Amino acid sequence: MAQGITEQVQHSEDSRRRAPALESVAGQATGAFPVVRMRRLRRSAVVRDLVRETALDLDDLIYPLFVVPGSGIQREIPSLPGQYHWSVDRVAQEAERLAHLGIRALLLFGIPASKDPEGSQAWCDTAPVQQAIRAIKAALPDMLVITDVCLCEYTSHGHCGHLSGQEVDNDATLPLLARTAVSHARAGADMVAPSDMMDGRVGAIRRALDEAGFTETAIMAYSAKYASAFYGPFRDAAGSAPSFGNRRGYQMDPGNAAEALREVQLDMAEGADIVMVKPALPYLDVLRRVKDTFAMPTAAYNVSGEYAMIRAAVDRGWLDERTAVWESLLGIKRAGADLIITYWAPQVAAWLQEGWRP
Numbered sequence: 001m002a003q004g005i006t007e008q009v010q011h012s013e014d015s016r017r018r019a020p021a022l023e024s025v026a027g028q029a030t031g032a033f034p035v036v037r038m039r040r041l042r043r044s045a046v047v048r049d050l051v052r053e054t055a056l057d058l059d060d061l062i063y064p065l066f067v068v069p070g071s072g073i074q075r076e077i078p079s080l081p082g083q084y085h086w087s088v089d090r091v092a093q094e095a096e097r098l099a100h101l102g103i104r105a106l107l108l109f110g111i112p113a114s115k116d117p118e119g120s121q122a123w124c125d126t127a128p129v130q131q132a133i134r135a136i137k138a139a140l141p142d143m144l145v146i147t148d149v150c151l152c153e154y155t156s157h158g159h160c161g162h163l164s165g166q167e168v169d170n171d172a173t174l175p176l177l178a179r180t181a182v183s184h185a186r187a188g189a190d191m192v193a194p195s196d197m198m199d200g201r202v203g204a205i206r207r208a209l210d211e212a213g214f215t216e217t218a219i220m221a222y223s224a225k226y227a228s229a230f231y232g233p234f235r236d237a238a239g240s241a242p243s244f245g246n247r248r249g250y251q252m253d254p255g256n257a258a259e260a261l262r263e264v265q266l267d268m269a270e271g272a273d274i275v276m277v278k279p280a281l282p283y284l285d286v287l288r289r290v291k292d293t294f295a296m297p298t299a300a301y302n303v304s305g306e307y308a309m310i311r312a313a314v315d316r317g318w319l320d321e322r323t324a325v326w327e328s329l330l331g332i333k334r335a336g337a338d339l340i341i342t343y344w345a346p347q348v349a350a351w352l353q354e355g356w357r358p
């Protein structure tokens, strides 16, 4: 008897716990086949469009651009077919073309004329990125210009910070990153995006920006950035592969998701306006947890290797480009991303402009 009561209590507790989920999933339709037929709402494009839960449009996308020294340069990047290195004199023209396509936000990366152990070209006011910011903002004041803040493209050893022996020295790197961010803001960047994974860098950058009077410059933090094989094509494009070792001492271990929540929480406490999960497709679970836990504006970086995989399969005729790209971007959005940084942005924009629909 006592056993029976316990069982009953247990059972009603279980069903109470399950009830909301059942209600929200089944709604009034508690029946089953043949009364319920899921295919009714899949019969035509109109109905499918009406009931679709997740939409994707250009307002969600940020396009990365690579700026190089020199002039008259538009050079295709071998590891990223369809992506280019641009010299400063050509980049504003490209930004105008992108604006006509409907792209409204750019993320700039720079390749300097020379590298040194400190990465001093990163905070040089006349380096390619700083010049590109000025050129783009002069031509297109409404284009949102975001800059990647990191030292790996600028250091001769290819690591993301100051080296002490063979180790990246966290605290010695912070002022260098802060200087870089201020230099970008001074050139006119709307937002800075630290991608180095040093502890405390968001706070250091926020303080430096505020002290320099750039209180309105936003920070998009690469908060949960994993040590990933999928950055391979980018490192060829940016010449930023580490000359020894790897980045596992500062970027996150791919096995960890709870740790990503701690990273995001710390970046929020330090003043991040937007948090990011990177890469996107192998880490959709992390994206969902970050979005659900913090309800922050959440970005996902659909990185170079994710682009290269689809690009390569499309070029061999193994995948249909438009539907494969749309499905991956939609998946990233459905997993919780509010904004997506993607090399596909101009293609998607051009397809939409032609009136293409998935």
Ligand code: PBG
Pocket: 148, 150, 152, 160, 195, 196, 230, 231, 232, 233, 234, 235, 302, 303, 304, 305
């Ligand atoms: C710089 C940086 C990297 C990427 C963005 N910022 C490379 C890295 O961390 O090695 C990768 C972007 C991509 O693969 O598209 N630290």
